[in-house]
Structure formats: structure tokens, C-alpha cells
Amino acid sequence: MNFRLSYLVTAFAVAALSVSAASAQKTGLKVFISVDMEGVAGVVNSDQVTMGGHDYNMARKWMTEEANAAILGALDAGATEIVVNDSHSTMRNLIAGDINPAARLITGSPKTLGMMQGIDETFDAVIFIGYHARAGSADGVLDHTYSGAAVHALKVNGRETGESELNALIAGHFNVPVVMIAGDATLCAQVKKSLGPDVVTTETKEAIGRYAAKTLVPSESQKLIRTNTAAALKKLSVFRPYKPSAPYVVEIDFLYSHQAENASLVPGVERVSARTVRYTQPDFINAFRMFRALVTLANA
Numbered sequence: 001m002n003f004r005l006s007y008l009v010t011a012f013a014v015a016a017l018s019v020s021a022a023s024a025q026k027t028g029l030k031v032f033i034s035v036d037m038e039g040v041a042g043v044v045n046s047d048q049v050t051m052g053g054h055d056y057n058m059a060r061k062w063m064t065e066e067a068n069a070a071i072l073g074a075l076d077a078g079a080t081e082i083v084v085n086d087s088h089s090t091m092r093n094l095i096a097g098d099i100n101p102a103a104r105l106i107t108g109s110p111k112t113l114g115m116m117q118g119i120d121e122t123f124d125a126v127i128f129i130g131y132h133a134r135a136g137s138a139d140g141v142l143d144h145t146y147s148g149a150a151v152h153a154l155k156v157n158g159r160e161t162g163e164s165e166l167n168a169l170i171a172g173h174f175n176v177p178v179v180m181i182a183g184d185a186t187l188c189a190q191v192k193k194s195l196g197p198d199v200v201t202t203e204t205k206e207a208i209g210r211y212a213a214k215t216l217v218p219s220e221s222q223k224l225i226r227t228n229t230a231a232a233l234k235k236l237s238v239f240r241p242y243k244p245s246a247p248y249v250v251e252i253d254f255l256y257s258h259q260a261e262n263a264s265l266v267p268g269v270e271r272v273s274a275r276t277v278r279y280t281q282p283d284f285i286n287a288f289r290m291f292r293a294l295v296t297l298a299n300a
């Protein structure tokens with residue numbers, strides 16, 4: 001290779017390197033916020049979380065304010081991009097006109113990834129607001145797992161799984177860690193155990209039963225959510241994505257035997273007892289889609 005040619009090759013190589021470095025370089029802090037309703041401060045009854053319920057409009061305002069508190073916390077930590085996903089029931093609860101304009105809002109349903117619609121590998125961190133304890137928890141305000149009408153219990157790889165773990169697994173699929181979770185004290189204790197002690201939690205209330213709680217007033221809860229969100233995002237390096245090893249063995253214990261009967265119509269789904277089915281998937285997104293499909297079938 002003559003000098004001129006080798007110079008040109010080197011120049012091209014340097015240019016190519018700097019282009020790939022520029023495209024690989026992460027710009028800014030990108031935050032995904034999934035907002036449910038049962039864990040919001042002040043919320044204790046189905047009447048507050050059901051569209052058309054007497055106190056629903058008040059509760060959706062508190063839900064919107066808690067989402068805004070998390071957005072402000074993310075902005076305090078330097079977030080440059082924030083996506084908020086409405087994750088409760090119809091997924092049309094957050095009041096779009098009142099959401100902080102620094103964020104983008106995902107609203108409506110159905111959505112393939114449900115409570116995690118919008119997540120991908122470009123995000124740096126996930127925040128859960130308004131989350132609740134898994135189905136079958138003593139002293140968990142409005143405890144359930146995805147469908148109160150169908151799911152009695154859910155296990156992934158033998159471990160008890162609620163919505164927090166399920167959605168953390170989806171984030172984990174994209175290598176994004178869950179860094180802050182807000183909800184009642186029972187939920188906070190559950191996620192410290194399942195996702196690890198590093199996850200920052202915000203206790204919005206302490207359940208007295210399924211329909212009663214000693215709660216922070218909404219303004220106090222919002223202050224804490226803002227502070228804790230910012231604090232978690234400022235120490236991002238301590239968090240790891242929640243990623244148990246594949247394959248994923250999913251076991252759904254339904255409320256009624258006919259629901260397991262319906263679910264076991266799907267090839268690959270094994271009925272292991274009157275109310276329980278089991279299946280295995282190598283990819284967690286497919287495992288999650290299968291879960292949603294089986295619950296829909298069970299409820300049909």
C-alpha cells in the first residue's frame with residue numbers, strides 16, 4: 001500500500017470511528033413513567049378507580065398530580081425526554097391537558113405492552129407511580145394482578161409475580177432498570193424483596209385492609225414522589241435491570257376452573273390442576289403476550 005493510499009484509508013477509518021462513536025453516544029437522560037391508580041395517595045375504593053364512579057374525577061386528578069410530581073423529579077435530575085404511559089383500566093385516566101408539557105403521554109387501550117407500552121432499549125430508567133400489591137396480599141389496597149376477575153396468583157420461574165415484577169421483566173427485556181416505585185407500604189415491601197433492596201420506594205399510604213388506609217394527603221405524597229424520583233435518577237449506576245434467566249416458565253392460577261379450561265385450549269399451554277395452567281417461553285415479551293391472551297380468553 002503506497003503512502004497516499006494508506007493515508008486515505010487511515011483518514012476514512014478515523015472518520016468512520018468518529019461517526020460510530022457519535023451514533024453510539026447516549027444523549028441525555030430518557031425516563032419512562034408507568035402510572036396506575038390504586039396506589040395513589042387518598043385512593044382506597046373501587047368507586048375512585050372506576051370511570052363513572054362517584055369519586056373517580058377527584059382520584060384521577062390526584063393520579064395526574066402524582067404523574068406530574070414524577071415528571072418534575074425527572075426534570076430535577078436532568079431528564080431530556082420523558083414518556084408517561086397511562087396504565088390503569090381503560091388507560092384513559094390521566095388528564096392530558098394537565099400533564100406537564102415536558103412529557104409525552106401515551107393514552108388509551110388496548111396496547112400490546114399494556115402498562116409498559118412505549119418502553120424500548122433507548123430508555124435509561126423506569127418509574128412506577130400508583131402501583132399496588134399483587135393479588136392475594138393481606139393489607140394491600142385494592143390488591144390484584146392484571147385482572148381481578150381472573151387471576152388468583154401468577155408465578156414466573158417459580159417466583160410470585162405481581163404487576164410490578166411483570167412490568168419490571170418487560171423493562172428488563174430492554175435492559176432498562178426500574179429505579180423508583182410509589183404505592184402502599186405492602187407493595188413497597190414486596191418490591192424491595194422481589195426487585196432488590198436498591199429500588200427506591202415511596203410509601204403513599206399504609207393499608208388498614210383492602211378498602212381502607214392511613215394515607216398521606218395528596219400534596220405530601222407528591223412532594224415525596226418528586227424528591228425520591230430525582231434522588232433515584234441521580235444514582236442510576238446502582239440499579240440493574242430485572243432479568244431472571246430464560247426460559248420463562250409462567251404459571252397462572254385462575255379464580256375458576258373454567259378459566260383454566262379456556263386457557264388450556266391454546267397449544268403449548270398445559271393444565272397442571274383444576275384452576276392452574278403453565279407454559280414456557282424463551283422470550284419474555286412473548287411470555288407476556290401469551291399471559292395477556294390467556295387472561296383475555298379466560299375472561300371470554
Ligand SMILES: [Zn+2]
Pocket residue numbers: 036037038087088089
Ligand atoms: Zn390499576
